[in-house]
Amino acid sequence: MSAPSDEPERSSPSLLLERLHxxxxxxxxxxxxxxxPRxxxxxxxxxxxxxxxxEAIYFAATSRSFRTHRLAELVRHGAPIASARARFVExxxxxxxxxxxxxxxxxxxxxVVRIDGNRPPSLASFATRSPVVAFHAEELALSTGPASARRTLLDRLALFMDPQSADHRARYxxxxxxxxxxxxxxGGAQAQASAELDAFEALCALHGAALTRAREAAVQALAPELxxxxxxxxxxxxxLAARYAPGGGGDAEQAREAxxxxxxxxxxxxxxGYGPHRDDLLLELDGHPARVVASQGQHRALTxxxxxxxxxxxxxxxxxEPILLLDDVSSELDPDRTAALFMFLGMARGQVFLTTTRRDLIVTPGVPSSERRDFHVEGGAVG
Incomplete structure (x- = not known):
C-alpha cells in the first residue's frame, strides 16, 4: 500500500455524537x-x-438499520419499545x-422519530440532518458483489443531494x-390494452426518470472523490474510473414509450428489461472492468x-463531516489489510466508532488520549 500523500486534506466542520441513550x-x-470526539x-x-x-447510533441518526429492514428485529425480546436517543453537535x-x-x-x-421533541417534516429530512456512514463486513464485496449494493450506495448519496429521490425510488x-x-x-395479452397498465407505466416513467437523474448526479459527485x-x-x-450505467433514462416520456x-x-x-432497477456503477482499472482484472488486494482498496x-x-x-461507523473490519487482518484499513482511518476527518474483537490491533498514534475512548461490551452491557 502506498504512503499517504503530502496533499493537504480537505475538511468540513465536524459532526459529533456527544451522548447516546x-x-x-x-x-x-x-x-x-x-x-x-475523535x-x-x-x-x-x-x-x-x-x-x-x-446500529443504535445509525438508527438514531437515520431511522433505519444497516443490518435489517424489519423494524421488529430491533426490539429486545419481551420489550414493547426499542429506542435510541442521541445528542449531536455541529x-x-x-x-x-x-x-x-x-x-x-x-x-x-x-x-417514530423526533428532533428536539418535535416530529420532523419527513423521514428524509430526519435521515439527512446528522450524516453517518456505516462500513460493515458485507460491504467488503462492494466492488465484486451484485449491482444492488452499488445502487444502494448511490441512493444514500442521492438522498443528501436530493431528498425527494427517496420518495421517487419508493414510488417507482x-x-x-x-x-x-x-x-x-x-400473460401479456389482455394487459397490453389495459388503462390500468398505462397508468402504472406512467408512474414508473415519471419516478424512474427522476431516480435516474438523481443517481447520475450522485455519480458525478462521487467519481472525483473516489x-x-x-x-x-x-x-x-x-x-480508476467510475461510470454510471443506467438501466433506464432521465426522460419520462421516452421511459414510458420504452x-x-x-x-x-x-x-x-x-x-x-428497462428502468433504474437495472442501474449499476461501473468501476474500471486502467480501462478494464475492475471485477475482472482486480486482485484481491485491489478489490479491498477499491472498497x-x-x-x-x-x-x-x-x-x-x-x-x-459525517460520523464514521466501522463494524468489525479489523478481524482476521493480515499486514497488508491492516495497512489499508489504517490508511482509510487516517483519511477520516470526523468522529469514528470502531468495533473489534482485537483491541490490540487498533493503534492510533497522533491521537491524544483525550480524543480516544475505549469501551468494552459484554452480555449487552457497555463499560
Missing part, C-alpha cells in the same frame, strides 16, 4: 454512552452487542455550535411491482476507497 435495543437493555473503540467478543451499539469555526437531540423508536412495529418500486403483476396475470481516495489507498500507478414497447417481453421475464468517497461526497454536499 439506548433502551431495549437488540440485546442492549439500558446503555448510556459519552463518546470521545476515536471510539468498542471491543468485546462476538455476540455481545458491539454491532448493536453501532462544531463550526468561530460560530456557536449547533446542538440537537434526535430520537428514533420502534413502537408496535412502527418507527411500487408502480413497477404493480405493472409486473398485471403483465403476468394476463479517484482521490483510491490514489491514496492503492498503488499510485493504477488509474416500457410500452417491452410489455410482451416483460410478461415472460422475472423483471422489467475502502468507495466508502471514503461516500464520506467525502456527503461532507461536501451536507457541509459537515
Amino acid at each position: 439506548i433502551r431495549e435495543f437488540r440485546n442492549l437493555g439500558r446503555v448510556d454512552v459519552e463518546p470521545a 476515536i471510539n473503540v468498542i471491543a468485546g467478543n462476538n455476540g455481545q452487542g458491539k454491532t448493536s451499539l453501532l 462544531r463550526r469555526d468561530a460560530l456557536q455550535p449547533l446542538a440537537r437531540e434526535q430520537t428514533a423508536a420502534v413502537e408496535h412495529k412502527r418507527c 418500486a411500487q408502480a413497477l411491482r404493480a405493472r409486473h403483476e398485471l403483465l403476468h396475470r394476463g 479517484t482521490h481516495a483510491f490514489a491514496r489507498i492503492a498503488a499510485p500507478d493504477l488509474t 416500457l410500452r414497447e417491452q410489455r410482451r417481453r416483460d410478461a415472460h421475464r422475472p423483471s422489467a 475502502l476507497a468507495l466508502k471514503a468517497a461516500e464520506t467525502a461526497a456527503i461532507a461536501s454536499v451536507r457541509g459537515v
Whole structure:
C-alpha cells in the first residue's frame, strides 16, 4: 500500500455524537454512552452487542438499520419499545455550535422519530440532518458483489443531494411491482390494452426518470472523490474510473414509450428489461472492468476507497463531516489489510466508532488520549 500523500486534506466542520441513550435495543437493555470526539473503540467478543451499539447510533441518526429492514428485529425480546436517543453537535469555526437531540423508536412495529421533541417534516429530512456512514463486513464485496449494493450506495448519496429521490425510488418500486403483476396475470395479452397498465407505466416513467437523474448526479459527485481516495489507498500507478450505467433514462416520456414497447417481453421475464432497477456503477482499472482484472488486494482498496468517497461526497454536499461507523473490519487482518484499513482511518476527518474483537490491533498514534475512548461490551452491557 502506498504512503499517504503530502496533499493537504480537505475538511468540513465536524459532526459529533456527544451522548447516546439506548433502551431495549437488540440485546442492549439500558446503555448510556459519552463518546470521545475523535476515536471510539468498542471491543468485546462476538455476540455481545458491539454491532448493536453501532446500529443504535445509525438508527438514531437515520431511522433505519444497516443490518435489517424489519423494524421488529430491533426490539429486545419481551420489550414493547426499542429506542435510541442521541445528542449531536455541529462544531463550526468561530460560530456557536449547533446542538440537537434526535430520537428514533420502534413502537408496535412502527418507527417514530423526533428532533428536539418535535416530529420532523419527513423521514428524509430526519435521515439527512446528522450524516453517518456505516462500513460493515458485507460491504467488503462492494466492488465484486451484485449491482444492488452499488445502487444502494448511490441512493444514500442521492438522498443528501436530493431528498425527494427517496420518495421517487419508493414510488417507482411500487408502480413497477404493480405493472409486473398485471403483465403476468394476463400473460401479456389482455394487459397490453389495459388503462390500468398505462397508468402504472406512467408512474414508473415519471419516478424512474427522476431516480435516474438523481443517481447520475450522485455519480458525478462521487467519481472525483473516489479517484482521490483510491490514489491514496492503492498503488499510485493504477488509474480508476467510475461510470454510471443506467438501466433506464432521465426522460419520462421516452421511459414510458420504452416500457410500452417491452410489455410482451416483460410478461415472460422475472423483471422489467428497462428502468433504474437495472442501474449499476461501473468501476474500471486502467480501462478494464475492475471485477475482472482486480486482485484481491485491489478489490479491498477499491472498497475502502468507495466508502471514503461516500464520506467525502456527503461532507461536501451536507457541509459537515459525517460520523464514521466501522463494524468489525479489523478481524482476521493480515499486514497488508491492516495497512489499508489504517490508511482509510487516517483519511477520516470526523468522529469514528470502531468495533473489534482485537483491541490490540487498533493503534492510533497522533491521537491524544483525550480524543480516544475505549469501551468494552459484554452480555449487552457497555463499560
